[in-house]
Amino acid sequence: MTTQTCRRSGGRRILPNRSRPSSYASTVPLVEPTGPLLTARIAAGDDRALAEAYDLVAGAVHAAARGVLGDTSTAQDVVQDVFVDLWCHPDRYDASLGSLRTYLSVCARRRALDLLRSDLRRAAREERRLRLLPPQREPSPAEQAETHDAATVVHDAVRQLPPEQRQVVELAYFDGLTYREVARATGVSEGTAKSRVRLAFAKLAAVLDHNLLEPS
Amino acid sequence: MSGERPLPAGVRARVLDAAREARTPGAAVPAVERIAATEALRRAADALDALLRSLDEADWGVPVLRDLDVQGLVGHLIGVEHDTLRALGGDPAVGGADHVASTQGDAVRQAGRPPERTRDEWRSLVDVTLVAAGGLRGSGVLLALHGMQLPVDDLLVVRAFELWTHENDIRAALRLPASVPDAPTLALMTRLAVQLLPHGAVRAASLPGPVDLHLVLLGGGGGTWDVPLQPGLGTGASADDVVVVVDAVDFCRLVANRIDAAVLDVHVVGERTATDGVLAAAAALALD
Numbered sequence: 001m002t003t004q005t006c007r008r009s010g011g012r013r014i015l016p017n018r019s020r021p022s023s024y025a026s027t028v029p030l031v032e033p034t035g036p037l038l039t040a041r042i043a044a045g046d047d048r049a050l051a052e053a054y055d056l057v058a059g060a061v062h063a064a065a066r067g068v069l070g071d072t073s074t075a076q077d078v079v080q081d082v083f084v085d086l087w088c089h090p091d092r093y094d095a096s097l098g099s100l101r102t103y104l105s106v107c108a109r110r111r112a113l114d115l116l117r118s119d120l121r122r123a124a125r126e127e128r129r130l131r132l133l134p135p136q137r138e139p140s141p142a143e144q145a146e147t148h149d150a151a152t153v154v155h156d157a158v159r160q161l162p163p164e165q166r167q168v169v170e171l172a173y174f175d176g177l178t179y180r181e182v183a184r185a186t187g188v189s190e191g192t193a194k195s196r197v198r199l200a201f202a203k204l205a206a207v208l209d210h211n212l213l214e215p216s
Numbered sequence: 217m218s219g220e221r222p223l224p225a226g227v228r229a230r231v232l233d234a235a236r237e238a239r240t241p242g243a244a245v246p247a248v249e250r251i252a253a254t255e256a257l258r259r260a261a262d263a264l265d266a267l268l269r270s271l272d273e274a275d276w277g278v279p280v281l282r283d284l285d286v287q288g289l290v291g292h293l294i295g296v297e298h299d300t301l302r303a304l305g306g307d308p309a310v311g312g313a314d315h316v317a318s319t320q321g322d323a324v325r326q327a328g329r330p331p332e333r334t335r336d337e338w339r340s341l342v343d344v345t346l347v348a349a350g351g352l353r354g355s356g357v358l359l360a361l362h363g364m365q366l367p368v369d370d371l372l373v374v375r376a377f378e379l380w381t382h383e384n385d386i387r388a389a390l391r392l393p394a395s396v397p398d399a400p401t402l403a404l405m406t407r408l409a410v411q412l413l414p415h416g417a418v419r420a421a422s423l424p425g426p427v428d429l430h431l432v433l434l435g436g437g438g439g440t441w442d443v444p445l446q447p448g449l450g451t452g453a454s455a456d457d458v459v460v461v462v463d464a465v466d467f468c469r470l471v472a473n474r475i476d477a478a479v480l481d482v483h484v485v486g487e488r489t490a491t492d493g494v495l496a497a498a499a500a501l502a503l504d
Contacts, residue, residue, distance in 0.1 A: 037461075037483070040434045040435070041432050041434065041440075041461060043244060043245055043434075043438075044244050044432050044433060044434050044435075044438045044439055044440050045239075045240075045241050045242045045243050045244050045245070045432075045439055045440040046241070046430075046432045046440045046461075047232065047235070047236060047241040047440075048430065048459075049432075050232065050235055051228075051232055054228055054231060054232065055228075058223055058227075058228070058231075059220035059221065059222065059223070060220055062220070062221075062223050063219035063220045063221070066219070067219065076223065076224070076227050079223065079227065079231060080227075080230065080231045080234050083231045083232075083234075083235055084231070084234050084235045084238050087235035087238065087239055088235075088238050088239050088245070089245075090245065091245070091246065
């Protein structure tokens with residue numbers, strides 16, 4: 001009698017079989033790589049299905065992450081986060097709302113924006129600390145150089161923004177105003193203020209060096 | 217799609233490794249409640265009992281299986297329960313007994329009895345089995361019954377499997393909708409069926425050669441297994457890779473030989489003779 005062995009599959013693909021020897025041509029019927037079937041297989045613990053999903057849509061997922069974060073290692077981290085989440089929570093995919101490609105791309109964009117916001121807030125906190133909080137002790141030369149570098153990168157990046165975007169970023173993230181307060185201060189609607197911040201994020205992502213920032 | 221470009225080499229392996237680290241392959245999500253084999257048998261008995269209690273007197277005379285009507289089939293189950301109790305008591309005579317022939321006497325003697333007496337006798341015997349088996353659980357004792365030799369927990373799951381199968385035989389005969397086991401019971405049934413699959417392969421002699429089976433059972437109570445199958449003992453040829461993806465309940469219907477593999481909604485990859493052989497091996501596990 002054989003006991004259950006859940007052997008790691010190593011990501012071998014079971015479809016399509018173009019790489020199979022010709023003797024597999026008689027294979028019928030094939031496992032069609034549709035989103036619902038792939039996620040049902042993933043729910044059943046079939047890691048080959050995850051590998052298939054990766055091969056099918058990882059390019060689109062990466063493109064979505066790059067659209068927000070640029071071509072960085074963080075964009076690759078987003079790809080990893082998205083597929084690990086799919087593996088652990090396949091039931092979150094609702095085929096009635098769209099394809100698996102669309103779902104995972106949306107997940108990637110959302111995750112990338114979360115990371116970007118987190119990084120920007122962290123950078124803003126650092127900047128405020130530099131400006132407003134006198135240090136408790138004299139920082140070491142290495143610390144001074146590091147914080148100076150971080151502040152310089154953030155300031156330079158913000159300075160390159162168009163004036164209306166620079167203004168909302170400074171108010172929201174350096175002065176700590178809410179979107180409503182930013183809108184009132186700049187004489188625009190709250191939606192416009194949010195839109196300007198989003199546009200500013202995308203531009204900042206292209207120039208900010210994430211290596212300067214602490215991990216989430 | 218525009219904007220898509222190949223990811224750097226190594227990202228794919230890193231992503232898949234991270235996923236496997238986060239969740240071990242094989243086990244299904246969401247995880248189902250783990251229940252004891254006695255509980256699985258109790259639930260299967262409750263389901264059949266509820267069905268029998270809903271029947272009209274005329275329903276008991278409807279032909280179901282072989283030469284048996286509903287009452288005769290419940291009589292067959294009385295016979296199986298008698299033999300199970302003998303196995304639990306260590307009687308070696310039932311180890312090699314035939315599942316149908318050994319129970320036919322109990323099936324036949326139900327004719328003319330009030331149906332509720334047949335039902336009550338069967339249910340009382342199941343309850344005795346539950347008590348007797350409960351005392352042996354975890355003992356490591358192997359029980360021999362109708363050509364099988366199994367630990368007591370596995371034998372109880374086989375009994376639950378049979379009760380569910382015959383409950384649905386009756387439902388089909390009476391044109392009632394089919395029932396499915398709850399996920400915890402189904403999980404025990406699928407696990408046992410997968411364990412027994414190598415025996416089905418030997419019994420069916422249906423494989424053209426050794427097979428490395430990647431079996432994916434979908435839905436609550438399912439899971440994923442890699443099972444090496446041999447057409448017989450001592451075969452040393454290289455193995456065919458076969459993938460079978462099928463709904464867990466349908467797989468159990470196949471194992472019970474209650475659905476034709478030709479009409480099964482199954483996804484397979486592999487040599488046709490090997491994939492057909494795997495499905496035949498599953499169907500060969502049926503006791504009937």
